[in-house]
Amino acid sequence: MNINTFYNGDEFEAYEYFGAHLTDKGTVFRTYAPNASGVSLIGDFSEWEDIPMNRVEDGRFFEILCPDAKEGMRYKYRIYDSEGKFIDHCDPYGFGMEVRPGTCSVIRNLKYKFTDKKWLDNRTDCRDKPMNIYEIHLGSWKRKSDEDENGWYDYSEISDMLVDYLCEYGYNFVEIMPLSEHPCDESWGYQSTGFFAPTSRYGTPVQLMELVDKCHKKNIGVIMDFVPVHFAVDHYSLSEYDGTKLYDFPDDDAGYNEWGSKNFMHSKGEVRSFLQSAANYWLSVYHFDGIRMDAVRNMIYWNGKEYLGENKYAIQFLKDMNSGLKARHPSAILAAEDSSSYPKVAAPVFDGGLGFDYKWDLGWMHDTLEYFQSAPIYRTRDYHKLTFSMLYFFNEKYILPLSHDEVVHGKATIVQKMNGFYEDKFPQARAMYMYMIAHSGKKLNFMGNEFGQLREWDEKRQQDWDMLKYPLHDSFREYIKQLNKIYLKYTALHYDYDPTNFMWEDCNSADRCVYAIRRKSADGDILAVLNFSDWYQKDYSVTVGSEYKAVLLLDSDNQLYSGSTPDGETEFKQYDDHIDMNIPPYSGRMFLLIHK
Secondary structure, three states: OOHHHHHHOOOOOHHHOOEEEEEOOEEEEEEEOOOOOEEEEEEHHHOOOOEEOEEEOOOOEEEEEEOOOOOOOEEEEEEEOOOOOEEEEOOOOOOOEOOOOOOOEEOOOOOOOOOOHHHHHHOOOOOOOOOEEEEEOHHHHOEOOOOOOOOEOOHHHHHHHHHHHHHHHOOOEEEEOOOEEOOOHHHOOOOOOEEEEEOHHHOOHHHHHHHHHHHHHOOOEEEEEEOOOEEOOOOOOOOOOOOOOOOEOOOHHHHEOOOOOEEEOOOOHHHHHHHHHHHHHHHHOOOOOEEEEOOOHHHHEHHHOHHHOEOHHHHHHHHHHHHHHHHHOOOOEEEEOOOOOOOOOOOOHHHOOOOOOEEEOHHHHHHHHHHHHOOHHHOOOOHHHOOOHHHHHHHOOEEEEEOHHHHOOOOOOHHHHOOOOHHHHHHHHHHHHHHHHHOOOEEEEEOOHHHOOOOOOOOOOOOOHHHHHOHHHHHHHHHHHHHHHHHHHOHHHOOOOOOOOEEEEEEEEOOOOEEEEEEOOOOOEEEEEEEOOOOOEEEEEEEOOOOEEEEEEEEOOEHHHOOOEOOOOOOOEEOOOEEEEEEOOOEEEEEEEEEO
């Protein structure tokens, strides 16, 4: 590693130098502690007695070859400050850690023979292809036991179950909530202590590589949730690593954020090299297909507060990191979870943007869920909450998210949010998901939403799979399967960022609460007609054009999905240039329009 590149914040492969590297002669350990008076290595191999490390390079780096250090052994760095006091730290670049409440780094082998060359060679950023993302928290999707707090499946055990499930349900991407090591289950991985260590809750690095490889074999992309904003305050981790605030801010006002964790100081070159090397590590070593970066607003503005002004250092870091990652992985996906209105988040750096491929459309999410939470009597008033998103849609490249954040902390689950009693919630949710699929933008749905989970997500419990014994939930999951497969199949639903692809065939029926969305393609158009009112809409007419024939693809009111319309008996009449129909309450119909 060129140390000047590291200091300048231009390094993307720092993990190849730092950390614990297995060799034929033992394990080589390296760490960066510029202000330490000395550093010792301690571990299982030394019976936790000091092994003084040697200063190398310009004297700010420490290195030691330990012949007795083997794969699977635990270790820490004992870092002495200027007064001779010490704190034992885990390795910032460590490739493994022990299961909480243990805090040691673990020597890990990173050798795995991937079989996904064909996938990587043909991978794209999906700009004009389908992207249907299933967001998952590995520790609470399925568990061996809810009674045992460590009752998780490991990466290998869960991989076959997960891959088969994704294929069955019509998801072609999975986004895994942060896997970098974290001490507290309740943080869900967003307060990390090991930015290069996949959490040992679910096994070893090689097992995680196997999971990614298996997904690729079934043509499923894997996105890693990544946190470049802040880190956990735990004393054994990055906080005051070398006896000084090496990664953190010198003052607490800028140093702490709303989550109580410490902000990275992005103006420092060594911090920038650390973070962008971590992002590159997951893409390069583990073959992840993308990075979803959390809390980007808190990098654009100081602590996420616009009135405090822009954080120029963090903004420049995002541009440099994204540019470097795209240069190394052109087909990888970089997505921003950003609640700000900052312009050109999902635009190339050379065009004045931040360099992300996609941005989460949190405005669409809030407006949509608020609309369906309201009583039907108010939906005439709120009619244009559902049309507003297309007024700004082409400013960015958006993903439409119904994520984990919407099913926790008293917010209720997605189906629960639908207005009315139990039986009324499911038809509304079916119609809402048809609207989501018909709307421009890539899709993201959190685990449990696909079968109408009614209990808020709890990281310590698996999903309520027993709910599938109940007809409304079982039929709802069958509906979501069919809707997802339509999305994957028809190209009209994929050209999200071409303004000529989307049109409102009807966004002026506020009195009826009916909408008609049309998506265009040379392979055939898709038309969705949606009734979000609680009464039958009789004699509704929508234009399709005299050159098209309408073929029904899906009726959300079909009895197969616990609706009221017998299978095969959905009625509509096509005339010269339009379709007439009666639309049941809380329902949607999707048509394929093909040239006659």
